[in-house]
Amino acid sequence: EAGVAQSPRYKIIEKRQSVAFWCNPISGHATLYWYQQILGQGPKLLIQFQNNGVVDDSQLPKDRFSAERLKGVDSTLKIQPAKLEDSAVYLCASSGPSNTEAFFGQGTRLTVV
Amino acid sequence: AQSVTQPDIHITVSEGASLELRCNYSYGATPYLFWYVQSPGQGLQLLLKYFSGDTLVQGIKGFEAEFKRSQSSFNLRKPSVHWSDAAEYFCAVGLAGDKLTFGGGTRVLVKP
Numbered sequence: 001e002a003g004v005a006q007s008p009r010y011k012i013i014e015k016r017q018s019v020a021f022w023c024n025p026i027s028g029h030a031t032l033y034w035y036q037q038i039l040g041q042g043p044k045l046l047i048q049f050q051n052n053g054v055v056d057d058s059q060l061p062k063d064r065f066s067a068e069r070l071k072g073v074d075s076t077l078k079i080q081p082a083k084l085e086d087s088a089v090y091l092c093a094s095s096g097p098s099n100t101e102a103f104f105g106q107g108t109r110l111t112v113v
Numbered sequence: 114a115q116s117v118t119q120p121d122i123h124i125t126v127s128e129g130a131s132l133e134l135r136c137n138y139s140y141g142a143t144p145y146l147f148w149y150v151q152s153p154g155q156g157l158q159l160l161l162k163y164f165s166g167d168t169l170v171q172g173i174k175g176f177e178a179e180f181k182r183s184q185s186s187f188n189l190r191k192p193s194v195h196w197s198d199a200a201e202y203f204c205a206v207g208l209a210g211d212k213l214t215f216g217g218g219t220r221v222l223v224k225p
Contacts, residue, residue: 044215
């Protein structure tokens with residue numbers, strides 16, 4: 001069974017530029033999560049999708065972050081414009097029908113300079 | 114509000130020695146409890162999980178964890194540490210189908 005796929009693995013951008021991350025969850029998983037992990041901290045949820053609907057985006061900085069999951073499968077997370085404090089690892093996770101476990105991708109490490 | 118506390122930021126242990134990582138949580142109900150491990154540059158790998166039943170849970174790589182409701186704790190243990198266990202360990206809590214709330218992590222260093 002293929003795992004959660006994320007790309008790119010690494011990205012370096014200048015502040016005020018825009019960036020997008022892509023995630024393809026495990027096939028058949030309806031729930032998709034984006035987490036932000038700042039260096040030295042645990043991951044924090046940015047947004048949770050159930051199919052193509054948003055379940056929780058209360059911690060998403062909506063003035064600069066956006067996310068979509070148009071067909072209820074893969075998802076993109078965008079930052080525009082980026083700030084220095086957005087430097088972090090962005091982790092995508094998905095969970096299946098039993099919803100008892102989330103499977104994580106390898107993450108995208110973003111550095112904003 | 115939910116919160117997870119991992120009191121130890123770093124732990125150094127000799128190879129072959131035992132390891133215990135502490136986790137305390139605050140939650141409205143008894144949540145599902147998880148331990149994840151993260152190696153450098155990698156995503157999170159699930160070590161074990163507790164939903165209900167036997168409070169001593171066995172996981173992968175020789176790890177186990179014990180749920181203590183009275184102490185709101187879910188401590189992770191391994192009897193004999195291998196050099197490959199050097200990584201960061203995260204305790205997390207959540208409900209079925211809901212987001213996970215993570216602790217700040219404990220970095221484990223293994224001395225030869």
